[in-house]
Amino acid sequence: MSAQILDGKATAAAIKSELATRVEALKARGVTPGLGTVLVGDDVASQKYVAGKHRDCAQVGISSIQRELPGTATQDEIEDVVRELNADPGCTGYIVQLPLPRGIDTNRVLELMDPAKDADGLHPTNLGRLVLGEPAPLPCTPNGIIELLRRHGVEIAGAEVVVVGRGITVGRPLPLLLTRRSENATVTQCHTGTRDLGAQLRRADIVVAAAGVPHLIKPEYVKPGAAVLDVGVSRDESGKIVGDVHPGVAEVAGWVAPNPGGVGPMTRAMLLSNVVEAAERNAG
Numbered sequence: 001m002s003a004q005i006l007d008g009k010a011t012a013a014a015i016k017s018e019l020a021t022r023v024e025a026l027k028a029r030g031v032t033p034g035l036g037t038v039l040v041g042d043d044v045a046s047q048k049y050v051a052g053k054h055r056d057c058a059q060v061g062i063s064s065i066q067r068e069l070p071g072t073a074t075q076d077e078i079e080d081v082v083r084e085l086n087a088d089p090g091c092t093g094y095i096v097q098l099p100l101p102r103g104i105d106t107n108r109v110l111e112l113m114d115p116a117k118d119a120d121g122l123h124p125t126n127l128g129r130l131v132l133g134e135p136a137p138l139p140c141t142p143n144g145i146i147e148l149l150r151r152h153g154v155e156i157a158g159a160e161v162v163v164v165g166r167g168i169t170v171g172r173p174l175p176l177l178l179t180r181r182s183e184n185a186t187v188t189q190c191h192t193g194t195r196d197l198g199a200q201l202r203r204a205d206i207v208v209a210a211a212g213v214p215h216l217i218k219p220e221y222v223k224p225g226a227a228v229l230d231v232g233v234s235r236d237e238s239g240k241i242v243g244d245v246h247p248g249v250a251e252v253a254g255w256v257a258p259n260p261g262g263v264g265p266m267t268r269a270m271l272l273s274n275v276v277e278a279a280e281r282n283a284g
């Protein structure tokens with residue numbers, strides 16, 4: 001058996017085309033949504049992700065505001081840029097590209113953002129709203145994972161989901177989304193302290209691997225027919241992405257979100273969606 005592909009590239013393209021129509025409608029009302037990005041340092045992967053976000057903006061008609069600081073930037077210098085974007089009326093929403101360089105207090109930077117302009121859904125106020133069940137911009141990768149499953153007809157309600165990883169952008173927020181009444185999944189969160197990862201994974205209808213450990217998810221851990229989404233990013237010596245999911249998993253699983261080409265493009269599409277939603281909210 002070979003798994004069907006959860007095609008993030010094609011799904012993101014469809015979402016972007018829907019968003020382009022909504023942006024046109026906003027522009028007809030005199031509103032142009034604008035996405036800001038703050039990039040600190042010269043991490044090649046981060047530069048690539050940010051460039052991709054601005055390419056997407058151009059495709060759907062969202063204007064771009066790019067702020068770049070050197071890796072030597074101080075906490076104060078980064079916070080000044082955050083204050084500037086908070087005050088910029090042309091900036092509907094923005095993100096601070098993570099990770100920030102060592103020595104920078106990331107939480108302090110995120111907390112300084114205007115929650116109404118938080119396009120990543122990672123501001124503590126917005127994460128708190130998510131916990132409370134109040135409307136908030138949703139974290140992009142978790143939201144992209146759910147949208148990818150939904151648009152491929154993979155049943156989430158009642159599913160046993162195992163999330164591997166507890167990072168701020170995926171592992172921590174994803175269970176919050178999956179256990180909402182609208183999703184109704186049962187979630188187990190695994191991490192480096194999990195005693196028997198294989199035993200947890202064998203029960204799962206859906207596996208989300210976001211640990212950043214190459215080929216951590218082995219074929220013998222996967223229930224036949226399960227949906228397995230690879231979100232982990234490690235790189236080999238040539239810079240090529242190596243995911244968390246062993247290639248042999250495709251012979252056991254029913255669905256696989258490859259990496260690249262699965263969840264990554266969905267993360268970018270959900271970011272645009274948050275910006276458009278914020279602009280629509282502002283426009284009334």
Ligand SMILES: Nc1nc2c(c(=O)[nH]1)N[C@@H](CN(C=O)c1ccc(C(=O)N[C@@H](CCC(=O)O)C(=O)O)cc1)CN2
Nearest residue numbers: 049095096097098099120140169260261262264265267
């Ligand atoms: N402020 C944030 N920082 C980071 C986030 C985030 O959601 N907000 N997530 C990741 C990086 N990320 C978005 O910023 C991201 C990662 C991957 C992709 C993507 O499209 N990947 C492609 C492959 C690209 C390649 O070849 O390198 C794919 O999967 O097909 C988009 C965005 C950490 N930081």
